[in-house]
Amino acid sequence: MDTDLSFSSRRSPVVCLHGCVASSQTLASAVGLDVLKRGGNAADAAVAVAAALAVTEPCSTGLGGDAFCLFFNSSTGEIKGINGSGRSPKGLTLEYLKGRMYSANDPPPVFDALNVTVPGAPACWCDTIEMFGSHKLALQEVLNGAVELAEVGFPVAEVTAHHWKQWVGKLRDAGRELDGALLIDNEPPKHGQLFRNPALAQTLKELGQHGKAAFYQGRVAQAITDIIIQHGGVMTLDDLRSHDSDVVTPISTKYKGVCLWECPPNSQGLAALLLLNILENFPLKASGHNSADYIHIFVEAVRLALTDAHSFVCDPDHVAIPLESLLKKDFSSQRAQLINMNRYSSNRGANFSLDHNSRNCVAGGKRPYHTIIPALLTNCATKSEKLQLLASLGVMGGMMQPQGHVQVLCNMLEFGMNPQQALDSPRVYVEYDLKEKQWSVNLEEGIQQEVAETLRKCGHKVNWPVTGHKRSQFGRGQIITVGDWWNSSVNHNDYPSKVLWAGSDPRSDGCAMGF
Template identity: 55%
Template sequence: MSQLKFCSRRSPVVCMSGCVASSQSLATNAGLDILKSGGNAVDAAVAVAAALNVTEPCSTGVGGDCFCLYYDAKTKQVCGLNGSGRSPQSLTLGLLKEHGFDEANPPPTLHAYNVTVPGAVAGWCDAVELFGSKNLSMGQILQPAIELAEKGFPVSEITSYHWKRDAHVLQAAGNPHGKDLLIGGQAPEHGQIFHNPFLADTFKELARSGKQGFYEGRVAKAIVDILQNNGGVMNLEDLKNHATEEVKPIVTNYKGVNVWEIPPNGQGITALLALNISENFNMKEMDHNTANYLHILIEALKTSFSDAFWFCADPEKVSVPTTELLSKSYASNRSQLIDLQRATHSLNHGNPFSVGSDTVYFTVVDGQGNACSFVNSNYMGFGTGLVPDGCGFTLQNRGFSFSLHPEHPNCLAPNKRPYHTIIPALATAADSGELLCSFGVMGGFMQPQGHIQVLLNMLEFGMNPQQALDAPRVYVEYKKKEGSWHVFLEDGIPQNVSQELRARGHIVTMPITGHSRSMFGRGQIITKGDWWRRGRNLSSSKVLWAGSDPRADGCALGY
C-alpha cells in the first residue's frame, strides 16, 4: 500500500488508564498530572490549555478563544461549547469607514479593531463547571501552569522559531508591555528558560475569582486600556457581557462513522462537507496520496471552502443553512461538479436550498472513556501582539476574519462572532455510539483539511494514529488577489504526483520542507481501541492508542 512509502519513525503510544496528546511535552505532562490526581478529561484539557498559554504564547492563550467537544462515556452523548468572543458593541462598518477602512482597505492585521472579546477563560470555566469531575478546584487545575510560569521552563525548538518570527509584534510602538514576553527585548532561544510571573498572577486571579477575575476588575481594565490606547473601542461592558454558548455539535456519517464538529461560526462544517463529497468517490481504490486521490481531495476541499467562506457566520445574527449544507443530496450534487481530469479555479458557493495560523490543538481521554477534544487560539501567532499591563498574555486578532462587504453573511457588525478557523473533532461508531477517536489538526484554514486527511488515513488506509499524523499532507489555499486556488505539497509526496497534478491544471508548489511545514498544521489523535486496523471492531477498546504530530514540539503520554 502507498502509505508504507513514507517512514513513520515514532510508534503510537498505548495505555489504558488515561492519555493526553498536545503540541508541548510539558503541557502534556500537566494534563497527565491532573488525570492522576482524580480529574477527568475536561479538567485535564483545561490544565493543558493553561500550560500551553505559558509554553506557547506565540500560538495560544487567555487573550484568545476556545472550542470544546466532550464525549460522555456513560451516555455516549457528544456535547459542545463555543468559547469564541464577539466584536465590541461600538464597532461598526460606519466607524471603520470614518477612519478610512473598507472592504478594499481593511484594518491591518495587528490593529486593535481586530480584537474580539477573548472567550477562552469563560470557555475553560464553563467546561469545568458543566463537564468536569468536580474532584478538583480551578486552582488545582491551573496549578501546573502557574508553576511553569513562576519557576520558568526551557523553550522548545519549534516554539522558539515561531516566537522569533513574530517577536516584532511585541516590540512594536504602542505596545509598552510587549517586553513582558521577551528576554532582554528578544525572543527566547531554544532551551533558554523563560519566566512569566504576570501570567501566573492572571491565573491566580482566575483561580480565586473565576470568570469575574478576568472579565471584571484589574485584568479587564488592563485589556480595555491597551486597546483604547491603540485606537480600539472595546469597553468594560463588552467584557462583562461575554458568555460561552452551549451548542449542539454537527455531525455527518462517513461509511458507518459519525464525525462530529462544532457548528458555525466555526469552520468544522468545511470538513464535514468535504467528507460528504469524498464519499461519492472510491478514495481507497485510488490509493493514498496518488495524483487521482489528491485531485479528488483537493477538489472536494475547494468546493467545501467555497460554501463555508460564504455561509459560515454567526448563527445568532444570520441564518446559516447547516442542515441543507450537510445533506447527502447536496453533497452528491456538488460532487458532480468535480472534473476528474481538470482542476477548478473559481470560488463559487452552491445553493443548498435547491436540494432537500496559528493555534494549539490537544486531546484527552480519561480512564472512564470520557474524551475532550479542545482547541485554543490567538489566531495569527501572538494575535495583535498587544499585551495588557501586568497580565502576561497577548490579545487575539480574530476580528480580521470578518468580511467588510455589507451583504456578506459574515460581515462585521456589533456584538457578532466572526468566521472562526479553530475546530476540535470527535468520531464515534454510528451503530453503537462508542468513541472511536478524539482528534484535531491546528493551523488556520489547514484545520478542516487536516481533519479529513488524518481521518481518511485511518478509515480508508488502516494507518495507526501516529502514521496518520506522520503522513505527508496537502494544503489548499485560495489567493484572493490572484483569484485562483493554490496547492502546496509537503516533502514526501513524490515528484511525479506533482507533475500529474500540474497537468490537470493545479497551481502546485512543492516540496514544502523545514519550518515551512507548519502550514500543514500540527495534530493530535487518541483512539479507543485499534479499530483502524480491525474494520472498526471495538474488541480491544480498553486500550488507548495515541499519536502526536512531528511538526510540533509535543508528544502523547499515557499511564
C-alpha cells in the same frame, strides 16, 4: 529550501489503559497527565493542558484567545459542545469602520487593535470545568501546573522558539511591540533558554481563585481595555463584562461507517463535514495514498467545501444558516469554483468581511468566522443505540484545520494507518492566493516529485516541496483513539478494546503520554 528542521525520526503510537494526553508541548502533556492521575477527568485535563500551552506556546495560544469544546459523556453516550469564541466590541460596526475609511478591499491591517475580539478562552475553561469536569479538583488545582510553569520557568522548545522569533518579527514589521513580559532582554527566547512569566502566573492564580470575574472584571479587564483603546480600538469594559460562552449542539456526518462530530458555526467545522461528504463519492483507497489522482480529487473537494463554508459560516445569532440542507447537499455532479477568502490571523476580528452582503459582515457584538475546530469520532448509532467514542482528534492551523482533520481521518479509515502514522504522513494544504487571485496547492516534502508534476499538468498551481519550519502551514495534530478500529481485521460494528492509542504531530514539540 528551508532545511533547518529535519523530520528524520520515527515514533510508535503510544498505547495505554487508564488515561492519555497528547499535545504540541511535552511539558503541557505532562501537566494534563498529572491531572488525570490525581483523579481528574478528560475535561479537567484538557483545561490544564490548554493553560499550560498558554504559558509554553504564547505565540500560538493564550488567555487572550478563544476556545471551543466537545465533550463525550461515556455514561450517557451524549456529546455536548461549548462555543467559547469571543464577540466583536459593540461599537465595531460597519458604519464605524467606513467612517475610519476602511472597506472590503481595504480592511484594517491584521494586527490593528480594531481586530481584537473579546477573549473567550478563560470563560470556556471555567465553563468546561463546571459543566463537564470531575468536580474532584477545583479550577485552582487544575490550573496549578500552568502556574508553576509560568512562575518557576520552563526551557523553550525548538519549534516554539522559531515561531516566537517569527511572530515578534512580524509584529515589529507592523509597527507593534510585544510587552517585555514576553521577551528576554527585549528579544524572543532562544531554544533551551529558561523563560518565566510571573505576570501570567498571577493572572492564572486569580482566575483559579475567583473564576470568570477575575478576567472579565476588575484589574485584568481594565488592563485589556486600556491597551486596546490606546492603540485605536473600541473595546469597553461592558464588552468584557457581558461576555459568556454558549452551549451548542454538535453537528456530524457519516463516512465509512463512522460519524465525525464538529462544533457548529461560527466554527468552520462545517467545512470538514462538507469535505467528507464530497470525498465519499470517490474511490480514494483505489486511487492510492498521496497519488496524483488522490490529491487532485482532494484539492477539488477542498475548493468546493471552502466555497460553501465561506458563503455560510457566520454567527448564527445574527444570520440563519441552513445547516441541514448543506449537510445533505448532493455534490456528486458539481465542479469546483473560486472564492475570494478573507484574511485571517490571531486577531479574530480580521476574519470578518466588510462586504455588507456577506453573512459574515462585521457588526457589533458579533462572532466572526472562526477557524478553531475540535473533533470527535464515534460509531454511527441508531436512535435507540448508545454512541461509542472512537477518537478525539484535531489539527490546528487556520484554514488548514478542516483539511487536516479529513486527511488524517482518511489516512486511518482508507489506508489503515495507526494514529501516529496518520499524523506523520505528508500533507496537502490548499489555499487561495489573494494577490494572484487563484488557488494554490502546497505539497509537503515526502510527496513524490512526479505527483507534483502531474498535478501541474492538470492545471494546479503547485508549491513543492515544502520543507523545514515552513511545514507549520500543514498544521499540528493530535489523536487519541479507543481501540484499533482502523485495522481492517477489526469488526467496525464492535469496539471491545479498552486500549488507548495515541499519536502526536512531529511538526511540533509535543508528545503523547499515557499510563
